[in-house]
Amino acid sequence: MKIESVEVREIALRLLTPFETSFGVTQNRRILLVELTTDLGSGWGEVTAGEGPFYSPETTDTAWLVLRDFLAPLVLQRDLAEPSDFADAMAPVRGHDMAKAAIENAAWCALATYRGLPLHRLLGGTLQETTSGVSLGLHPNIDSLLRKVEEELAAGYRRIKLKIMPGKDLLLVQAVRKRYPDISLTVDANSAYTLQDAPLFKELDHYGLSYIEQPLAWNEIYQHAALQQQLETPICLDESIHSLRDAQAAVELGACRVINIKLGRVSGHTEARRIQRYCAEHGIPAWCGGMLESGIGRAHNIAMSSLPGFVLPGDVSASNRYWKEDIIEPEVSVNSQGAITMPAAPGLGFALRRDYIDQITVRKENCSAR
Numbered sequence: 001m002k003i004e005s006v007e008v009r010e011i012a013l014r015l016l017t018p019f020e021t022s023f024g025v026t027q028n029r030r031i032l033l034v035e036l037t038t039d040l041g042s043g044w045g046e047v048t049a050g051e052g053p054f055y056s057p058e059t060t061d062t063a064w065l066v067l068r069d070f071l072a073p074l075v076l077q078r079d080l081a082e083p084s085d086f087a088d089a090m091a092p093v094r095g096h097d098m099a100k101a102a103i104e105n106a107a108w109c110a111l112a113t114y115r116g117l118p119l120h121r122l123l124g125g126t127l128q129e130t131t132s133g134v135s136l137g138l139h140p141n142i143d144s145l146l147r148k149v150e151e152e153l154a155a156g157y158r159r160i161k162l163k164i165m166p167g168k169d170l171l172l173v174q175a176v177r178k179r180y181p182d183i184s185l186t187v188d189a190n191s192a193y194t195l196q197d198a199p200l201f202k203e204l205d206h207y208g209l210s211y212i213e214q215p216l217a218w219n220e221i222y223q224h225a226a227l228q229q230q231l232e233t234p235i236c237l238d239e240s241i242h243s244l245r246d247a248q249a250a251v252e253l254g255a256c257r258v259i260n261i262k263l264g265r266v267s268g269h270t271e272a273r274r275i276q277r278y279c280a281e282h283g284i285p286a287w288c289g290g291m292l293e294s295g296i297g298r299a300h301n302i303a304m305s306s307l308p309g310f311v312l313p314g315d316v317s318a319s320n321r322y323w324k325e326d327i328i329e330p331e332v333s334v335n336s337q338g339a340i341t342m343p344a345a346p347g348l349g350f351a352l353r354r355d356y357i358d359q360i361t362v363r364k365e366n367c368s369a370r
């Protein structure tokens with residue numbers, strides 16, 4: 001596939017409700033979309049970076065610069081045989097995995113469209129559907145959190161994840177567990193604690209959590225091993241895992257027993273596929289995380305979730321939990337059993353609402369014109 005152009009655009013989308021985590025509140029999303037044009041046709045990818053460098057060092061603006069000035073020039077006019085060759089082409093750039101993922105995933109999308117295959121088939125997916133959980137942000141009080149949990153369970157979601165931070169942890173878990181003794185329940189700390197908080201996590205051991213997500217530092221594996229040793233509840237790593245090598249190190253050190261795979265964080269479908277295969281071979285349940293994506297990122301997440309290593313419910317939920325209107329058609333929906341069916345249409349599996357995308361575009365640049 002010969003790369004003819006790379007177009008980057010920023011769209012503005014407002015979340016229906018603010019999403020609060022231990023690193024801040026998000027409501028207005030600034031999302032970058034990449035359209036890659038090749039001799040085989042075009043494909044789309046999404047940059048999953050946040051507006052600020054709080055979940056990871058990348059932001060919407062760093063991704064814009066790195067895509068325009070460094071990544072696009074590394075792939076433009078190249079003739080790459082497979083989407084998996086994109087990672088090698090972009091390897092001179094260190095880090096910036098979310099920016100890289102948008103280009104690589106757009107190549108996967110283009111190839112799937114060209115071959116007339118839904119992306120999940122091209123990736124080698126075997127699952128016909130993926131089950132969904134929800135990630136609930138911090139709420140102003142426990143009553144409003146309990147109402148939200150009730151609503152999500154009624155909608156069919158199969159796992160409830162609560163965001164926690166110091167001072168907003170044990171009481172939330174106790175309240176939800178008391179009301180719902182049997183649901184699959186997890187917590188996500190987004191790195192808000194240190195090893196000195198081990199007693200809190202030992203206390204959480206009594207509430208039958210399916211796992212505790214990323215309790216300690218975002219760039220740390222070894223200390224998670226020290227914490228995991230003291231706990232019954234599995235630790236699930238999110239922020240700490242960027243590659244197959246990280247996954248191997250974490251599993252071999254005993255730093256986690258579950259892995260959250262996010263396409264942007266691991267630089268795209270190629271590395272995500274390697275990690276899920278390793279997880280499947282080593283009895284480590286994996287699941288697909290979410291980054292408050294628009295429909296394009298969401299469609300990529302759904303396709304990835306068809307791979308056999310994705311055995312736990314993911315954070316990829318229906319479009320209408322996030323947006324008044326999504327940029328794809330149909331929008332992503334979850335059935336009453338909390339499952340998303342793999343789309344049958346070729347490529348991304350969803351049509352793009354191009355007029356709406358143009359309407360919410362705030363800037364656009366064709367990187368080949370420079």
Ligand code: OSB
Nearest residue numbers: 055135190289290291292293315
């Ligand atoms: O840690 O999984 C996380 C959102 C932004 C950054 C990090 C995370 C999240 C979520 C939301 O939990 C998942 C979603 O609904 O997309």
Ligand code: MG
Nearest residue numbers: 188213214238
């Ligand atoms: Mg997380």
